[in-house]
Structures are given as C-alpha cells and as structure tokens.
Amino acid sequence: MGAELLELAGVDEVVVSDPIFDGDFVVVDDFDYAEVIAAHKAGNPEEVMPAIRAKVNELAETVPKPAKGAIHFTHPEDLGMKCINDDSEAVADADWVMTWLPEGGMQPDIIKNFADDIKDGAIVTQIVTHACTIPTPGLNKIFEDLGKNVNVASYHPGAVPEMKGQVYIAEGFADQAAIDTLVDLGQKARGSAFTLPANMVGPVCDMCSAVTAITYAGLLAYRDTVTQILGAPAGFAQMMANEALTNVTALMQNEGIDKMDDALNPAALLGTADSMNFGSLAEIVPTILDYLGKDE
Numbered sequence: 001m002g003a004e005l006l007e008l009a010g011v012d013e014v015v016v017s018d019p020i021f022d023g024d025f026v027v028v029d030d031f032d033y034a035e036v037i038a039a040h041k042a043g044n045p046e047e048v049m050p051a052i053r054a055k056v057n058e059l060a061e062t063v064p065k066p067a068k069g070a071i072h073f074t075h076p077e078d079l080g081m082k083c084i085n086d087d088s089e090a091v092a093d094a095d096w097v098m099t100w101l102p103e104g105g106m107q108p109d110i111i112k113n114f115a116d117d118i119k120d121g122a123i124v125t126q127i128v129t130h131a132c133t134i135p136t137p138g139l140n141k142i143f144e145d146l147g148k149n150v151n152v153a154s155y156h157p158g159a160v161p162e163m164k165g166q167v168y169i170a171e172g173f174a175d176q177a178a179i180d181t182l183v184d185l186g187q188k189a190r191g192s193a194f195t196l197p198a199n200m201v202g203p204v205c206d207m208c209s210a211v212t213a214i215t216y217a218g219l220l221a222y223r224d225t226v227t228q229i230l231g232a233p234a235g236f237a238q239m240m241a242n243e244a245l246t247n248v249t250a251l252m253q254n255e256g257i258d259k260m261d262d263a264l265n266p267a268a269l270l271g272t273a274d275s276m277n278f279g280s281l282a283e284i285v286p287t288i289l290d291y292l293g294k295d296e
Helices: 004-010 033-041 049-060 087-089 106-111 137-144 176-190 198-205 208-231 232-254 279-283 286-294
Strands: 016-018 024-027 069-072 083-084 096-099 123-124 149-152 169-173 193-197
Touching: 004 176, 049 069, 069 208, 106 137, 123 137, 123 176, 137 149, 137 198, 149 176, 149 198, 169 176, 169 198, 176 193, 193 198, 198 208, 208 232, 208 279, 279 286
Parallel strands: 016 083, 024 069, 096 123, 123 149, 169 193
Antiparallel strands: 149 169
16 A cells, blocks of 8 residues: 555655564565456455465464564565654654554554654544554544544555555544545545545444445435335434334344344344335345345
C-alpha cells in the first residue's frame, strides 16, 4: 500500500518503521508476482496460495517470530520506501501516520512511545487488518487520553490480501479537510475510496461483512417493500425492524451462535417470512427461505 501511494498517488516519501529491520527479515522470491496478482484479480487465489502457504510454513520452522523475524515477498526498500526501526523518527515530520500494529490491547503502550513526536493536526490513520483489529473510536480514545490533537480516521483495505482496489475511510474523528485528503489519495492509490461512520469499519471490512451484507440487504429491501408497497410509515417499519434485529442479537448472545438453531428452529420462519415475498423482498426472500429450509 505504501508503494501504491508512492507510485500512483504522488506521495513524496513513505517511511516504514518496524523493529524487524534490525532482525531476520527474510524475502521470498520463489514466486512470480505477476501470476500471484493475476490470480487474485481473476478471483482464483487458490491457484497460487497453496504453494505460497507451503513455502511460508517451511520457512517458519527456522525464521524467528516477530519482532525478531519476518517473512515477506519483497523488501520495502526495493519499492522506494525508507526503512527504520525508530517510530519517533518515522512520525516526526509526517503529515500522515498510518499504524499497523498488533492486537488492540497492546496499542496504547506502543503509541504512547511516539505520540508526542507527531505534529499537531497530522492525519493519524490505522489499517485495521485481521492481525490488528481495533475500532477507529478506540484508536481515537488512545490519542485523546494522551492529550494529542490529531485527526484520526482509517485507511482500511477491506480485504485480505489487499488487492481489491478499494479503501475505507472512517468519519467522525477527523476534520473534513483530512477526510478529503484521504479520499483523494485513496482514489488515486487504490482505485476507489468509501467513507463510512467510524463504528461501521469493522462490520463492513472484517469477516463479519458477510453478516452485514445480508442484514443490510434485508433491511433495505424490507424498508422499500413495507413503505412503498404497503404504505406503512417509516417509523413503524423501523420499529418492527428494530424488534427483529434486537431479539435475534439477544438470541445469539443468550444461546451462543453455535446453539441458536436449537432454541429457534430455522424452519419456523418458512410459514411467516414467505408472506413478505413481494416487492423488493421478492429478490432475496426465496433464496433465504431455501437456506432456512435446507434441513427440512
């Protein structure tokens, strides 16, 4: 992503700070990068990933774990980036600080070591990946607790690997100028940039996006069907939708996600939800009913 910013977005300098640069940084050059990227773009990553996983597993037997060792497929310096192992030096003159850190509980202690070196008003973004998920509001609170005046947002690729040409930028904790800057850079570097409420970064970008997509599609189709065809007031439609969402969530929390269908037989919905099989809902309800009834 740093290389994209340098090559496509006109960013002057990218500095990568990581203790690994003083450790065992192993570069794997066994694979044709063009073939790897082509497979991902074609939607066929499993054409190349088994061999890559096997190679990484083989090397992992001898390469120390981070932060003493790491396995990469290229060196950032070969892509035009400056590599150091001093976070304070890396952020001192930066207009944009992009964090990619271990799990959330470790982030405050890491950030406090360099927070005072960030210039006021800088854009501080995080890439939230499967390895370092922390909600953007949580990142903002870390800087608030440290008394640091910065613009906190996200620059989330929304997929792993990050090859889909998209980025997600969280609103709510950065001024509009900072958001506009990130959107502009994201569009140039990634191809498309989406802004979204800060608390929606996880639901949209992490693995639970599958749940979000199904739920959101259902809400939008339900809203259009109930308000446009049945003529129900939006407030009534929202009240009913809230009842469904609240109680399904409660069912999961009370019973456990692995035991939900013991408490509520999925087939119980076959004779009720089918009555809403019209309008926009008709586009998705049949498939949903097929799934709910697959064990009948």
